[in-house]
Amino acid sequence: MFRFTLPDLGEGLQDAEIVSWHVAVGDRVAVDQPLVAMETAKAVVEVPSPVAGVIVALHGQATDRIDTGAALVDFKLDTDDAVDAPTPAPATASGGVVGHMPTSDQEISATPQRSSSTSAGARSSRAVPAARDLARHLGIDISNLRGSGRDALITVEDVMAAAALTVQPQGSAMRPTLPATAGGEFDVLRSLRRAMAQSMSMARDNVMECTVVDDADIHAWESGNDYTARLLRAIAAGCRAEPGINAWYDATSQGRRIFHHIDVGIAVDTPDGLLVPVIRDVGNRTPEQLRIEINRLKVGARERSLPASDLRDFTFMLSNFGVMAGRYATPVVVPPAIAILGAGKVSRDVVAVGDAIEIHRRMPLSLTFDHRCVTGGEAVRLLAAIIVDLQRPN
């Protein structure tokens, strides 16, 4: 029998995920015949057969992650073709080339490898150099990490997880990094929640968030005003005062793409997680039209029936979170948009009117902006224009 172990499919990769098998147990395969498609952190690659023979066992199925060096396929060799078998030890050579990935398969041991400690609390501190380097940069003590790699080797992903960077290679499964002894029930993030985790991580890693808060005095409101429609109209008024905030920021080309139409994404809380349907061109719609559109999107969001086209490309965001509780917040700007307005719970406040004390209804507002491309001055002028519009009677 010949066992084919997963080679390093890139440069210093520690594992790869099975995408699909092209062969089955019992199949006779020729040298270089494609066996399996494997996905690494960088590529989907076809892995051919190193030998001619009959497949005896396939180690793993689609979506399984196989460590470099672990068994992949067992063959029964054709006796007269056995001479084609490669040397059992996989070559680990790696010519450095352009596009090189700064990770390595080389293990560095910080502690004696044959540690006598086998208690449940024993922690490995063997790490690949890139993981060690990253940990140093992030100020993470790797002796506290539990390695998920081969023989508990600490990988770059382990360090990132520890740093709560939650960077997930495409198509990979979420990996719990808590000790197995943590107890409780592990709730895998799915669909909307997973998308939320990713977009929030992206926002945190990219956006320089700055939040400014104030109140709109809505004492003068006539009856029948529609909160969300008024907020949308106020955002439109704000964006007319500061057009540069109705925009996307492109960090790569260091520019912002300023839009004439104001497309506001509204955060909608659903049992499955956060959805952000988009109301298009709010600056050119009547309150009635806005209300019809708000209703359509809210129903669609709860039923999960909205097409993808209703859920993308907002140029400004609104979080009307104060329905239940909460006055101020630090809403999160989701790139490439650069600002979000949060509206908190309306309450009756004691306010000074001239030299008298009155009780007015006030709406707390929190505006977060991306300070990479929005100045504080722009942000407060936008907020001021929003407040002026909100304070109108109708």
Add this chain to the structure above:
Amino acid sequence: MHSVANFDIHYRQLLDAAGMPTGEWPGFGRDPAQLLAMYRMMTLCRVFDTKAINLQRTGRLGTYAPCTGQEATHVGVGAAMQADDVLFPVYREYGTQLWRGVTLAGIYTYWNGDERGTWFDGPRQDFPWCVPIASQMPHAAGAAMAFKVRGQARCAVAYIGDGGTSQGAFYEALNAAGAQTLPLVAVVVNNGWAISVPVAEQTAARTLAQKAIAAGIAGIQVDGNDIIAVRAVMEEALARARNGGGPTLVEALTYRLSDHTTADDATRYRPAGELEAAWQREPLLRTRHYLQAHGHWSDTQEAALRADCQAQVDAAVSAYQALPAASTDSMFEHLFAQLPHELQAQQASARHYAAHKG
């Protein structure tokens, strides 16, 4: 106001994608034996390349930079050079190297991380593969200067990729070669992509050949999938350089039909359809069409050639895999005439661990 200088960039093609001649062919083009020799070498490159990728995918080769699609440029350049010229490759011009006597096993040895692969069996004076971008260009200009100083009728031929033409070293070398009329021929292999950066994003220049203009040297664009035109343009450029006529910049327009390296996945950035369209222009097929249409080649000969190439490649695989591992000392060799103290200490340490661990 009046114009003080005008420039043109010419494009040469002699064999189109359908295998039809499109211009006046030079002497070698009328010699079937020469055409077949080049076709055989291009085919060997293709078979060698396919096997190399499979070897990497099965753990028997390190990262590898494939050449599929660029064989006409590589073999055409090799066929135009003289034996005592000096080649400065990048890292995928196997067709030129094989033509000049580098062995298949040697190339596999290098890509398996063993520097003994650069100990070329044939052209000892040729430079090794150059993974950093454009650093070979000043080396090549320097070699060309040596030929000029010595009064030798030899040329330096330097490869560079489309991405490499954005590097300062590229311009510096061209400028020096132009200013001093050096016998240098720079071959820009424009395969469309610098890893994931397309040429259109690499430069605002309409051609890469026009980068010769600022250096005051000859610049020409050639169909890099047309081995007749590549060799013709190279023979002219080399003859000019050899006769004191100065350097030339040749831009060969080809296409990387593979990933950048085995660590790359071009499907992640290359637009759909582009690859399929490029396969219609690839070099082997058009050459074979021409040869078969003119009665120089047959399907039977093609099958025999493929089998022969496969046998050569299989023998090379066996040869490099049978090579004993390099000694621990080898990593300290060939860099210094006198090993510095720090490296002497490291060498002693390496020997110690090698002896204890094996």
